[in-house]
Amino acid sequence: MTLAEFYSCxxxxxxxxxxxxxxxxxxxxxxIIIMIAAAFGWLLSFLLASLIWFAVVPLRTYLVFGMVxxxxxxxxxxxxxxxxxxxxxxxxxxxxxxxDIGSNKLEMAYVSGLGFGAMSGAFALVNxxxxxxxxxxxxxxxGTEYFFVTSAAMTLCMILLNTFWSVIFFSGLDDKYYPKxxxxxxxxxxxxxxxxxxRNELYAATIIPSYIVLVITAYLAYRSAGGTARSFIQSFTVxx
Amino acid sequence: MSxxxxxxxxxxxxxxxxxxxxxxxxxxxxxAERIARKKKTKSDSQRTYGSVERSDGGGPxxxxxxxxxxxxxxxxVEAQIEELELKYGARHVIKLFVxxxxxxLVVVATISTVSFYSVKDVYLAYTPFHEESPHAVTxxxxxxxxxxxxxxxxxxxxxLLIVLYKKRCYKIIHxxxxxxxxxxxxLFSYLYIEEALRAxxxxxxxxxxxxxxxxxxxxxxxxxxxxGPLRLQQAYLIFIAALMALVFIKYLxxxxxxxxxxxxxxxxxVAVLTxxxxxxxxxxxxxxxxxxxxxxxxxxxxxxxxxxxxxxxTAGEGERELRPLNSHGTEARQxxxxxAGDGGFDAAWEARREADARQPRRMRVEGTxxxxxxxxxxxxxxxxxxxxxxxxxxxxGDFIFYSVLVGKASSYGDWNTxxxxxxxxxxxxxxxxxxxxxxxxxxxxxxxxxxxGLIFYFATRGIVKPFADALAAEQVFx
Numbered sequence: 141m142t143l144a145e146f147y148s149c150x151x152x153x154x155x156x157x158x159x160x161x162x163x164x165x166x167x168x169x170x171x172i173i174i175m176i177a178a179a180f181g182w183l184l185s186f187l188l189a190s191l192i193w194f195a196v197v198p199l200r201t202y203l204v205f206g207m208v209x210x211x212x213x214x215x216x217x218x219x220x221x222x223x224x225x226x227x228x229x230x231x232x233x234x235x236x237x238x239x240d241i242g243s244n245k246l247e248m249a250y251v252s253g254l255g256f257g258a259m260s261g262a263f264a265l266v267n268x269x270x271x272x273x274x275x276x277x278x279x280x281x282x283g284t285e286y287f288f289v290t291s292a293a294m295t296l297c298m299i300l301l302n303t304f305w306s307v308i309f310f311s312g313l314d315d316k317y318y319p320k321x322x323x324x325x326x327x328x329x330x331x332x333x334x335x336x337x338x339r340n341e342l343y344a345a346t347i348i349p350s351y352i353v354l355v356i357t358a359y360l361a362y363r364s365a366g367g368t369a370r371s372f373i374q375s376f377t378v379x380x
Numbered sequence: 381m382s383x384x385x386x387x388x389x390x391x392x393x394x395x396x397x398x399x400x401x402x403x404x405x406x407x408x409x410x411x412a413e414r415i416a417r418k419k420k421t422k423s424d425s426q427r428t429y430g431s432v433e434r435s436d437g438g439g440p441x442x443x444x445x446x447x448x449x450x451x452x453x454x455x456x457v458e459a460q461i462e463e464l465e466l467k468y469g470a471r472h473v474i475k476l477f478v479x480x481x482x483x484x485l486v487v488v489a490t491i492s493t494v495s496f497y498s499v500k501d502v503y504l505a506y507t508p509f510h511e512e513s514p515h516a517v518t519x520x521x522x523x524x525x526x527x528x529x530x531x532x533x534x535x536x537x538x539x540l541l542i543v544l545y546k547k548r549c550y551k552i553i554h555x556x557x558x559x560x561x562x563x564x565x566x567l568f569s570y571l572y573i574e575e576a577l578r579a580x581x582x583x584x585x586x587x588x589x590x591x592x593x594x595x596x597x598x599x600x601x602x603x604x605x606x607x608g609p610l611r612l613q614q615a616y617l618i619f620i621a622a623l624m625a626l627v628f629i630k631y632l633x634x635x636x637x638x639x640x641x642x643x644x645x646x647x648x649x650v651a652v653l654t655x656x657x658x659x660x661x662x663x664x665x666x667x668x669x670x671x672x673x674x675x676x677x678x679x680x681x682x683x684x685x686x687x688x689x690x691x692x693x694t695a696g697e698g699e700r701e702l703r704p705l706n707s708h709g710t711e712a713r714q715x716x717x718x719x720a721g722d723g724g725f726d727a728a729w730e731a732r733r734e735a736d737a738r739q740p741r742r743m744r745v746e747g748t749x750x751x752x753x754x755x756x757x758x759x760x761x762x763x764x765x766x767x768x769x770x771x772x773x774x775x776x777g778d779f780i781f782y783s784v785l786v787g788k789a790s791s792y793g794d795w796n797t798x799x800x801x802x803x804x805x806x807x808x809x810x811x812x813x814x815x816x817x818x819x820x821x822x823x824x825x826x827x828x829x830x831x832x833g834l835i836f837y838f839a840t841r842g843i844v845k846p847f848a849d850a851l852a853a854e855q856v857f858x
Contacts, residue, residue: 190846193847206847
């Protein structure tokens with residue numbers, strides 16, 4: 141039972157990102173490298189955030205404090221990734237064998253966003269998953285049995301959100317259209333703030349609004365990347 | 381030693397080498413030129429250096445390849461080189477990522493399922509201080525002393541190997557390598573299988589086990605030292621590196637492992653980059669002689685076994701002149717035996733670890749032209765040209781120490797730490813390869829990666845883990 145829980149939770153959280161990785165990234169070396177670089181960027185941002193959280197001893201019990209800094213650093217590193225990718229764009233084009241890489245400017249945004257998200261998702265969930273294998277489980281005696289499932293669902297939400305945020309963020313910077321960036325930062329704060337309710341086991345109150353934000357963000361990202369309603373329908377029809 | 385009597389033989393041997401690989405004197409340039417002139421060069425060289433016959437297999441591959449840019453007769457070579465470096469960079473990075481990841485995966489999976497490898501009971505004879513004191517200062521001192529001893533042994537063995545190589549004692553070196561891989565493939569694989577079976581609670585009779593071990597070991601020896609499919613050879617090399625890493629994790633005291641990682645990466649830096657560094661001498665000698673470095677020590681993303689064949693051929697040629705040196709060889713072996721006396725199975729390792737760990741720790745991009753000629757002839761279906769042009773090589777030692785770091789990180793049971801180390805090492809490898817593309821000379825692969833790995837290990841364990849745990853416990857997502 142615990143093993144089934146482990147597999148279902150890991151597939152719930154990492155299945156979609158894995159498919160995205162396999163279908164869009166895995167066959168292009170440059171994209172893999174960018175993704176790992178983005179993951180490293182996220183790691184650095186998290187390291188800095190924990191450093192601040194760790195250093196300010198009196199506030200250590202308040203996770204809100206750490207959370208705020210973590211979000212600020214993540215967005216700063218997202219901006220850093222943007223600068224890095226735009227600086228190295230020409231070089232990247234040269235080293236990749238796929239010469240129409242970068243034909244869509246937001247391709248790199250998507251890749252780095254997925255790297256960001258994957259790392260943050262992994263950090264949020266791997267230890268929980270490792271515990272879910274057993275021998276014990278939650279919900280028999282105390283605690284709620286929905287813990288693992290909601291955790292996995294929220295992780296998936298965060299991974300996808302990070303991907304879309306990067307796309308919106310990059311496009312906002314490219315077009316100098318700052319409301320997009322404001323949306324990214326604001327929704328990031330909103331979703332993370334909502335997850336503070338999790339400690340009271342108000343899972344529905346967290347997950348439903350988070351997924352609503354996810355849908356809106358996905359829509360914005362799709363529009364930013366130049367998608368339209370028609371191209372959306374077209375993508376489902378069989379291509380000759 | 382080589383000047384004992386067979387001066388003329390040596391000369392002929394050298395000229396023979398030169399005949400075969402004359403076009404390869406400057407690998408980079410040669411590759412670029414070959415790309416530039418495509419098929420033409422190839423057929424020319426094949427015709428000119430008569431020892432290689434024109435093969436049917438080479439025929440079809442040539443024209444198809446000449447299509448893309450065969451029309452431009454003589455493009456500026458320098459520009460070509462630049463472009464090549466960049467073009468093959470990205471793909472070769474991945475070609476190294478995959479094996480490094482696989483090796484780490486084997487180690488991490490073993491560490492987290494087979495408890496044998498994380499229990500400390502026996503230690504290496506090279507690490508006489510066992511860090512049993514409760515005082516931090518004593519532990520630090522123990523760890524440093526242990527790692528210094530180990531470093532001295534490694535440095536000594538490196539120098540010994542360089543001397544042997546300089547004196548062209550290929551027989552001895554090969555004997556050494558074969559002996560050590562024999563030990564790894566049989567003894568340590570046996571230990572590994574036994575513990576794995578025990579951990580998974582699978583019963584198996586000795587007859588089956590002996591059968592499996594025999595086949596596994598013999599195939600490994602053949603594939604590594606003679607020939608076999610490239611994939612299989614790579615798999616064996618990865619497995620050997622993983623085994624070696626497990627051995628390190630098991631038999632080195634706690635803090636010594638970290639000290640060794642730090643010390644080794646500094647040693648790597650010194651050995652490869654200083655003008656008189658032993659590894660640098662080795663690489664330069666190998667380049668001078670137009671020979672590949674021993675296949676048992678280096679993971680290559682391109683065809684490798686043919687290189688082995690080339691080397692053995694050379695060794696055979698030089699056999700007579702090497703004979704007087706055999707006494708030297710027995711000395712070395714005696715040395716090993718003495719060390720064995722100290723601590724049971726240590727001799728085996730000495731050879732192996734030294735061999736593995738030491739000089740291979742370095743990567744380089746090089747044209748493997750001479751061997752390819754051989755391959756093309758031996759194997760009718762030629763490999764896709766691009767693959768053969770140039771490979772990135774990474775010493776098995778790098779695999780071992782990367783895996784030691786990640787495996788050690790995973791032995792504390794925190795997956796965040798493991799993940800952080802993994803990503804840090806890959807980024808370090810990326811940066812090293814970037815530097816390689818810029819500097820174009822053999823570089824130590826350990827320093828950047830291991831530094832990143834160590835920083836992230838200690839930072840994650842000390843600072844990030846409490847924060848991540850608190851976030852996970854309260855289900856706060858950032």
